[in-house]
Amino acid sequence: MEHDFSYYRGKRVLITGGLGFLGSNLACALVGHGASVSVYDALLPLYGGNMFNVEPVKDRVEVIIADIRDRARIGKAVAGKDVVFNIAAQTSHVDSMTEPLLDVEMNCAGQINLLEAVRNSAPECRIVYAGSRAQYGKIDRVPVTEDMHGRPTDIYSANKIAGEMYHFVYSSAFGLKFTSLRISNAYGPRHQMKHGKYGVLNWFIRLAIEGKKIKVFGTGAQMRDYHYVDDVTGAFLLAGMKDEALGEAFNLGGPEPVRFVDMVKTIVETAGSGGYEFVPWPADRKAIEVGDFTADTGKISRALGWRPRMELGEGIRRTVDFYRRFGKEYWR
Amino acid sequence: MEHDFSYYRGKRVLITGGLGFLGSNLACALVGHGASVSVYDALLPLYGGNMFNVEPVKDRVEVIIADIRDRARIGKAVAGKDVVFNIAAQTSHVDSMTEPLLDVEMNCAGQINLLEAVRNSAPECRIVYAGSRAQYGKIDRVPVTEDMHGRPTDIYSANKIAGEMYHFVYSSAFGLKFTSLRISNAYGPRHQMKHGKYGVLNWFIRLAIEGKKIKVFGTGAQMRDYHYVDDVTGAFLLAGMKDEALGEAFNLGGPEPVRFVDMVKTIVETAGSGGYEFVPWPADRKAIEVGDFTADTGKISRALGWRPRMELGEGIRRTVDFYRRFGKEYWR
Numbered sequence: 001m002e003h004d005f006s007y008y009r010g011k012r013v014l015i016t017g018g019l020g021f022l023g024s025n026l027a028c029a030l031v032g033h034g035a036s037v038s039v040y041d042a043l044l045p046l047y048g049g050n051m052f053n054v055e056p057v058k059d060r061v062e063v064i065i066a067d068i069r070d071r072a073r074i075g076k077a078v079a080g081k082d083v084v085f086n087i088a089a090q091t092s093h094v095d096s097m098t099e100p101l102l103d104v105e106m107n108c109a110g111q112i113n114l115l116e117a118v119r120n121s122a123p124e125c126r127i128v129y130a131g132s133r134a135q136y137g138k139i140d141r142v143p144v145t146e147d148m149h150g151r152p153t154d155i156y157s158a159n160k161i162a163g164e165m166y167h168f169v170y171s172s173a174f175g176l177k178f179t180s181l182r183i184s185n186a187y188g189p190r191h192q193m194k195h196g197k198y199g200v201l202n203w204f205i206r207l208a209i210e211g212k213k214i215k216v217f218g219t220g221a222q223m224r225d226y227h228y229v230d231d232v233t234g235a236f237l238l239a240g241m242k243d244e245a246l247g248e249a250f251n252l253g254g255p256e257p258v259r260f261v262d263m264v265k266t267i268v269e270t271a272g273s274g275g276y277e278f279v280p281w282p283a284d285r286k287a288i289e290v291g292d293f294t295a296d297t298g299k300i301s302r303a304l305g306w307r308p309r310m311e312l313g314e315g316i317r318r319t320v321d322f323y324r325r326f327g328k329e330y331w332r
Numbered sequence: 333m334e335h336d337f338s339y340y341r342g343k344r345v346l347i348t349g350g351l352g353f354l355g356s357n358l359a360c361a362l363v364g365h366g367a368s369v370s371v372y373d374a375l376l377p378l379y380g381g382n383m384f385n386v387e388p389v390k391d392r393v394e395v396i397i398a399d400i401r402d403r404a405r406i407g408k409a410v411a412g413k414d415v416v417f418n419i420a421a422q423t424s425h426v427d428s429m430t431e432p433l434l435d436v437e438m439n440c441a442g443q444i445n446l447l448e449a450v451r452n453s454a455p456e457c458r459i460v461y462a463g464s465r466a467q468y469g470k471i472d473r474v475p476v477t478e479d480m481h482g483r484p485t486d487i488y489s490a491n492k493i494a495g496e497m498y499h500f501v502y503s504s505a506f507g508l509k510f511t512s513l514r515i516s517n518a519y520g521p522r523h524q525m526k527h528g529k530y531g532v533l534n535w536f537i538r539l540a541i542e543g544k545k546i547k548v549f550g551t552g553a554q555m556r557d558y559h560y561v562d563d564v565t566g567a568f569l570l571a572g573m574k575d576e577a578l579g580e581a582f583n584l585g586g587p588e589p590v591r592f593v594d595m596v597k598t599i600v601e602t603a604g605s606g607g608y609e610f611v612p613w614p615a616d617r618k619a620i621e622v623g624d625f626t627a628d629t630g631k632i633s634r635a636l637g638w639r640p641r642m643e644l645g646e647g648i649r650r651t652v653d654f655y656r657r658f659g660k661e662y663w664r
Binding site (some may be wrong): 073097100101105107108109111113115116149151152154155157158159161166168171172173174254287288329 | 360429432433435436437441444445447448481483484485487488489490491493494497498504505508619620642
C-alpha cells in the first residue's frame, strides 16, 4: 500500500540534523511532498552533516548552520513550526565512551533545549524523535518488542533512553505531541563515509568499492536488522502526521533478520570488489557489543501501517550505485 | 541482627553531598566505625548541605567545599579512596521541571565526572549510588520490585535512571564496582528545613513545630514507604562493604506502607502542635504525581541482610526532638 503524504503540503517542518543521513533523505522527501522545510545542522567535522546531501533540493530548503546545544538558535528555529523531526545527535557508541560528557551535552542537554524550545515557541507542533535499538542494550531474547528493557552497554545508549524519557516527560507534563522511532540499523545513500564509527554497513560499502578487505569481528554470526533509508523516511513521515503515533515509541526494523557476515558477503558480491576476513574483537568494541538484535515491528505495522519494503540485496545495490557516482562528495 | 561494620576501620571514604541529609548522617556513622572520612559538598543555597550537619564529627572529617560539576576537584577528591558514597544531586522533582538543564548538569554530567574520576584515579574503589524510587515513575502495581519499569514523570526521575545506567555502563565496560540503592522516602535528623520541595515529611515536621497547618493535596490516600535515616545509613554501609552488593540495584523501603494522610496525622499528634487540611492538587505537583508507591525490599534483605527497623511513630518522635533542639540551625 502506498501512503498518502499530502498532509505535508504547506506544512512548516524543521529537521535537526537535517544535513545528515536520515535528516537529508527526509528533507528531500518532504520537499517532494510540498512541505516548507528548514534543516538545522551544526556540520560538526566527524558527524554526518554534508551540504551535498541536500544538493537536489538546495534552492527549496532553508539551511540553518547551528548546534542544538545553542539554546537561542534552536528556540528561534522551532518557532512557528508544525512538525519537528528531532534527529541531531552524537551517534557514535565508541566515542560516547571516550567523550561521555560530549554525549551528555548533545544527547541530554541538547534534547532539553529542543523540548524547551517546542514548549515555549511551538507547543502544538509534533515531534518525532530518532530513538535507537541501542536503547534495549543487552537483551536476552529476540525479536525485541517495545516494552522490553535491557541494560545499555555504553553512554550513547543510556542517553538515547534519557532523551526519549525527556520526551515522555514533556508529553505528560506539558502536553507536547511526540513519537519515538527506535531505529535499528539504517543504511543507504547520503550516509557519511569518513569513518566506520557508526553506520558500519555503509562504511563497508566504501571499503568494498575501494577494493579493500572488510574486517569481521569474531564469527560475524550476530543477527541484525538492516533497513534502507527510504523505509526509515517513510516511518518518520507517518509518525509526523498520524494521531495514532502520538505518545508512542515504535521499533523500526528490516524486512528480515540477516547475519552480520551475510550482510558483508552481499556487499562484496554486489560491489564486485573488495573482500573480507575474520579478526578478533577489539577490546573497545567487545565491551559494548550486545549480541543478536532483531526488532519486532508489529506495533508500528498495526498502528501506522508501516512495513519495511526494501530487500537487503536491492538496497545495497542502490547504495553502491549512489557512492560510485557521488563518492567524491563523501570520501573526504 | 546487628551488623558488623568494622570493615570501615581505617578505610578512606569519600561522601559526595556529604554535608547534606543522607551524606552527613553517613559521615557521622563512618567516623564512629573508624573510617577516614572526606565529605564533598557544594553547599548550594537551596540544597541540603549544612555545616552544622557534621558538628559532632567536625574535627574528624575532611570537608571539601566543591561541586561535582567541577571535574578537576572531584578527580582530586576521589584519588586514593576505598569507598565513594555518591550522594550529591539536584533532588527536587519540581525544580527539575523549571530548571531541566541544571538537573542534567548535576545529575547526568556530574555523575559522569564522578565515574571518570573513579575510573582514572581509584579504579578499585567501591561506589554506592543514591538511586531513587522516582526511577520507577508511574507504575501499575505495588509493591515494586527492582526489575519493574514505569514511566518517569519528571526530568529528575529520568536523570536518576540515567545516572544509574551510567554506573552499570562503567561497571560492564571498565570493571568499576558499584551498587545502587533506590531510596524511597527517607526522613529524620539533618534534613534541610528551608522549603518543602523535597523531603516533605521533614518539612511537615517544621510546620507542625511552628504550629502551622499542613496542606494535604487531594485525599492524601496514596501509599508511601517512609524510612528513617539510620536505616538508610545502614543500607549504604552494607552496600559499600559486601561483595554480594556489587553490580546490583536494591530497593530501600519502610517497615510498612503508610497512607500519606496518616503520616501527617502522626506528625501532628507527635509534635502536639499544628494541624492539617485538605486542598486540591496544584497543577505543577499533579503533573508529576505518581500515585501509590511501596517498595518490595526482599532483594536487599536476602542479599545483604538489611531490613528497616524504625517504626514511623518512633522515627517521627526522634526527628521532632532533634529539630526542637537544633531547629535554629535549619530554619534559615
